[in-house]
Amino acid sequence: MKQWLGMPVVGALLLSACVTINVYFPAAEAKAAAREFVEKVIDDADSTQIKDSSGGGMAMQLRRLDFDISRSDASGFDPWMLLGIGSARAQSAPDISIKTPAIQAIQSRMEARFSSMLRAGFDSGALGFTEDGLISVRDAGKLELRDRVAMNAAVADDNRDRKAVYREVAVANGHPEWEVQIRNVFAKQWVESARSGWWYQSGAGWKQK
Template sequence: MRLTGLPFVAALALTACVTINVYFPAAEAREAAREFVENVIGEEQAAPPPAGREKDGDGQGMSGGMALAPLPAGMPLRESPAFDPWILFGIGAAQAQTPDITIRTPAIQAIQQRMESRFNSTLRPHFDTGALGFAGDGLVVVRDASQLPLKDRVAVNAAVADDNRDRNAVYREIAVANGHPEWESQIREVFAKQWVASARAGWWYQQGGSWKQK
């Protein structure tokens, strides 16, 4: 008796040896950058929600439970997902993976804490005066040295150099911590945009080679 099914099974096994492409998770990177940046410069206070109980459409307070409305006549129940036999051989419907981005490693957290302390103790006042600004490459630059008091210039320049050292380190560390050192330039680009997005009113940033005030 011939086993006609063996060639088919062998073909499935060979097909299972596929290369899974891992794409840069841009949305996850933006969320990670937002969390990191806001922790460094401090989140703006949001307006508290209005007091009082939520009400439903009849003006009555919402109860603890929720009744399920009956399905309209003729509407079928939602069907369960169909079984995919390819999963048995390690082949899913999609052959691409999009990993999360983590910024919660000891090295990254240590850099974040240093940057937060430095920003609040030294850098923030000089962003407020316009002496400092966010560069287009995710670093900090002295935009207008004339706005720096003479007695503060050495300390501010040293703080800017230290901060840029930490910035370069954290972009590299995030890429390495997530298993993709080749993502460093993309991580830097995402963070550069987030520093601008999180900048407070009156702060300066570079865009297209020119300075703009938010």
């Protein structure tokens, strides 16, 4: 009798395990997606393909395939399938998509804005990447007086797009609750992809790459 009474508890624990596995944040895939997006904005599509060779595309797919194979023995039997966990994992293989029309529209605006104005601001030292994934006018004195209004407007527009894309990436991938994590991954990638001489926020101050 006691054994039967314990069955619902065991079942609830197993179900909880499945749910936990299904919603984990795929940090490696998010970093690969952030790199692809950021490099496209800063540079161009051709250089993105070269620089992403170690973190995204086919390499990412092979890592995921290798992980899935390692979970099964030589006969192809996955012991986790007895608990319904293996199949749940396979059905929800993590993959951060940035190819939706909304995300690509934001990316196109940011790319055009960066090439037409923002790059000059970073090259001169007037602009810097902030720790929260945005950009800021860190030294207006580096700008010509006639350019300051336009640069401030471009920074404001870009920050709106940045906030929008972090939200859109999370929503497009079915996990709105990932927005903060997506934003943090992108914030680090902007700094990682920054060119030599550009500025970024670190703690209470600024550092030059």
